[in-house]
Amino acid sequence: MMNEQNILDMYEDAGALLNGHFILSSGRHSARYLQSALVLMSMDNAGQLAQALIEKINPNDFDMVVAPAIGGLVVGQEVARQLKKPFIFTERKEGVMQMRRGFSIPQGTKILVVEDVITTGGSVCECMAVIREHGGIPTSVVAVVDRAPNSKGRFDVPHATAISLNVETFAADACPLCAEGTPAVKLGSRGAA
Numbered sequence: 459m460m461n462e463q464n465i466l467d468m469y470e471d472a473g474a475l476l477n478g479h480f481i482l483s484s485g486r487h488s489a490r491y492l493q494s495a496l497v498l499m500s501m502d503n504a505g506q507l508a509q510a511l512i513e514k515i516n517p518n519d520f521d522m523v524v525a526p527a528i529g530g531l532v533v534g535q536e537v538a539r540q541l542k543k544p545f546i547f548t549e550r551k552e553g554v555m556q557m558r559r560g561f562s563i564p565q566g567t568k569i570l571v572v573e574d575v576i577t578t579g580g581s582v583c584e585c586m587a588v589i590r591e592h593g594g595i596p597t598s599v600v601a602v603v604d605r606a607p608n609s610k611g612r613f614d615v616p617h618a619t620a621i622s623l624n625v626e627t628f629a630a631d632a633c634p635l636c637a638e639g640t641p642a643v644k645l646g647s648r649g650a651a
């Protein structure tokens with residue numbers, strides 16, 4: 459069983475605990491970032507992370523797993539694989555979260571939403587809105603990393619995370635790293651094609 463320190467070590471070993479000046483997918487800036495994609499290059503890691511998330515949820519609470527692309531794709535699929543549940547994803551097109559690729563949700567299906575890193579929770583909220591528009595019922599949210607640990611009640615369904623990373627983030631127009639003139643690296647998938 460993985461505890462929080464084991465998971466952080468996994469990120470460190472994968473060179474996925476980045477220090478610098480980053481623009482998160484939420485648009486906020488930060489000096490620290492966890493690049494889950496580097497951890498998830500290893501199928502072993504993916505399996506263990508998904509296992510850690512599954513330990514925090516009740517598999518009887520849902521019949522389908524949905525993730526917002528791109529961040530939630532790999533870990534969402536792995537959670538679904540281990541639980542033998544169907545997996546689909548939502549994605550942004552021209553900035554708007556939507557369900558594409560012929561996916562559909564049977565009316566009233568209970569759904570677990572999986573994300574890798576939550577900062578503001580925006581992608582998850584948009585994903586849940588899309589699920590509801592299509593007749594699904596989000597019952598819980600689970601994420602690998604929560605960058606804002608004081609987030610109780612942020613979603614209108616229960617949520618759990620494997621690790622909390624309490625690192626300050628800044629609005630783009632109030633970022634001390636920008637004020638120092640350090641170039642920022644854009645991360646995350648929002649606005650990506």
Ligand SMILES: [Zn+2]
Pocket residue numbers: 479487488630633634635636637642
């Ligand atoms: Zn900045």
